[in-house]
Amino acid sequence: ELYVGGFGSGNSLTISNGSTVANTEGNIGTFSSSSNNSVLVTDGGTWTNSGILYVGRGGSSNSLVISNGGTVVNTEGYIGFTNTASNNSVLVTGEGSAWNGSIITVGYDGNGNSLVISNGGTVANQQGTIGNLQTSSNNSVLVTGAGSLWTNSGDLYVGFEGGGNSLVISDAGTVADGNGVIGAEASSSNNSVLVTGTDSLWTNSGELYVGGFGSGNS
Secondary structure: OEEEOOOOOOOEEEEOOOOEEEEOOEEEOOOOOOOOOEEEEEOOOEEEEOOOEEEOOOOOOOEEEEEOOOEEEOOEEEEOOOOOOOOOEEEEEOOOOEEEOOEEEEOOOOOOOEEEEEOOOEEEEOEEEEOOOOOOOOOEEEEEOOOOEEEEOOOEEEOOOOOOOEEEEEOOOEEEEOOEEEOOOOOOOOOEEEEEOOOOEEEEOOOEEEOOOOOOOO
C-alpha cells in the first residue's frame, strides 16, 4: 500500500516525465488528522493502483491532480470516503489526461468533495456515484470544455442516498452512462444536474430518472 499523509498533513508526491508508481491500495489523507496532502501525476506519468484508491479516506482537503497526459488507474476510486472526509478533490485536466477505474464515487460518506474534468481530460469507469450514503451531501462533479468526458459504462447516480449533490456539464463537456438517476432513494433529495452551453451533452443509453424515490431533485 502507498500512503501520502497517513496521520500527517501537507505531504506530497509528484509522478512526472513518463515515470511510474505502482502499488496495490493508494491513500491520500488516510485518517481524520491528515489534511492538505497531494499527489500530482503529470507529463506522461502513470500511477497504477491494482486495488482501491482513496482521495481523502478520512481526512479533509486532500487532492489528486492528473494533468498534461498523466494517467491514474485503480479498481474502486473514492473522493471522500468516511463522514470526516470533506472537501477532498480530484482534477483531471488536459488532453490525454485520464483516470480509469471500475467504480468512481464522489462523496461515499463525506461532504463537499469534488471532481473536475476539464480541457479534454477523461474519466472512464463502470458505475459512477455522487453522494452515496445519507450523510454524503454537497458533493459535486463538473465536466467542462470541449473533449472533456466522463464515461460510465453502467449507471450514474447523482444522489444515491445523499442530498444536495450536483453534476454540471458545460462548455461542450460530455457525460455518458447507461441509466442516469437523479435522487435514487427516499433520502436523496435536492440533487441536481445542469447541462449548459453549446454542444454540452448528457447521453443515457438506457433510462433517465429524475427522482427515483427522492424528492426535490432536478
